[in-house]
Amino acid sequence: MLAYIKEVLQEMPQDWLRLTTHRLDIYDESQAKSQFLDEFEKLYNNNVSDQKSLSQLPTAYDYIRLGHPLSSILEWAIAKTYALKTESVISFQSKTVPVLAVLRKNLLENKSTRILYRGDLPTGFDATALKAVYGYNFELSKLDEGAAITAYKGSTVLISAQSRIATHTLEDAVDFYVDTYGDLGSILIINGEENNTYVGDIQHVRRRETVAMTPENTLVALESLVNTTDFTAKKSTKEADKVKVLSTIKEITQANSKALVGSSGLSIQYAIMMGLVAEAQEQHPDKAIKFVVPPNCYGGTNDQARRVAACLDNVEVVDLPVDGDNDMVQSVDRVLTLLAEQDAIPYIIAEIPTNPRVEVPDLVKLKEVLSTPRRTPSGDTAIDPVFILDQTFCPNVHFLGDDDYLSTVRAISYASGSKFPSGGKVTAGYCVANTKATPLIANIEKHLTICDNEATALQYELLAQQLPSMNQRIADAYVNTRKFVTFISEVLPDAKINFVSEELAQEGFTPSVFSLDLPTKGDTPAQRETYKRALNHKLINLMITEIPEESKYCVSYGQLKGVYWTIPATSTQGTTKEGDKDYIARVSLSPNMDLERHKEIFREFVSDM
Known part of the structure; x- marks a missing residue:
């Protein structure tokens, strides 16, 4: 087996190392990871390892942060050596989150x-904070060398640092082995049939609060496994790259706070949420915490907020309708008035522009409703909100400077680095705060460290390369998008296009993504909806078939070249309630693409409708 993996590593497609999102047309979410490994095992059984065969394997996961071909193979190989089911081995970039995943399930x-x-325990492991802020309960003790592990009524987790990927004897008294590997991350081994019920829950923690061991680190781990050697530390420029990344983020955002960089957008969002929970406990220990979230926003944001609330009695999610017939400003005003009456702590998470309808609220009015003092029933001043802004679609817009849109309210902004910041090269995410919210950054940084979710050396390196050109790429991609939107409105005037107005673009909102509501037909709403959904797929299939070198069925945005097509309801809104999903096409364009070819194929689509 190890000899075969050695051949695979020599022949593997470069995409296995370099892609952050994969094609959805060769991906079946219900068989994530298993389908890839089923086909991979067939190649293994037939000793086939050529690059062409490997590149034709189905997509393992839609996002590389959730897992990818190399992490799947590493987990498969380790499981084989232990004669375990593959799903019993789960790799993490974080050394602490696998432990937190077990604690979360046992809490519930x-x-x-x-x-x-x-x-030694992993550096970020903070037993006091895990109990006080996360609500987790556990006993903690250090094992003396050679000490026997006794039976225990409950779950036993054993953490041990390793210098190479190697196997050790699994003991019945240990339910979960967490082997840590320095900068490479960790591997969790679920031991015993009775613990199989943990697999899905732990996988979901990896999906929502952290990332899988990154491709480049998994490659080092696999090389250690097949060569039975210790890890060799690569020469790192992390500190210099980090300095450059932080100063570039400050330059781009005009924010005064220190920037924090996590292993993904959701990693940084989780640090924000838990940091704010800690802040609330310190400043207002007796008050309820309310995370105010749009019900149809990105599924990861929505799901993560609800997962935090599920663990803590005094945390609740409140819906904030923002799209379509709902106005964000009015919704914020209504919700803040309601929460003042409850004397609760309001933390608002919202995307600007919204996804997928690409709407921007009246920012002057938004600032007003966020700044308006409100009273509790006892006549005290209500706690002012923290506005947590996901500005992934427009990371170039200034919200947080001293003279910017949100300067007078406590505001934190974050962005997914897998989009424009890195051009799709890495998954890292970052956050900054305005002057009023800068005191919150310390707690957010503490929880980023507790979850061991800081960006990796390669993530810093690629951000350092890509961030300086980001604003120019955003401007160039917007030009292509505006031209394509104008063309579609001319050849298919009955289509409803959601995109920013020319006026908003003048104010700096220049996204390169738009959503397309295609004209439909039918006698009933159900018939019209069915027809529209089929038309969506017809359009996307035509584009990716006719222009395969540029058009992909993919969920990304801000890539360096080509055009990505998706239907949010079936991808980014995966965990959103059905009634809040948007079955429309979402299109994202890049600065480097053949616009005329895309117009030509779209014209063919219209003539065949």
């Missing part, structure tokens, strides 16, 4: 947890 099931460790 009211089950005891014992954490044992050999050597």
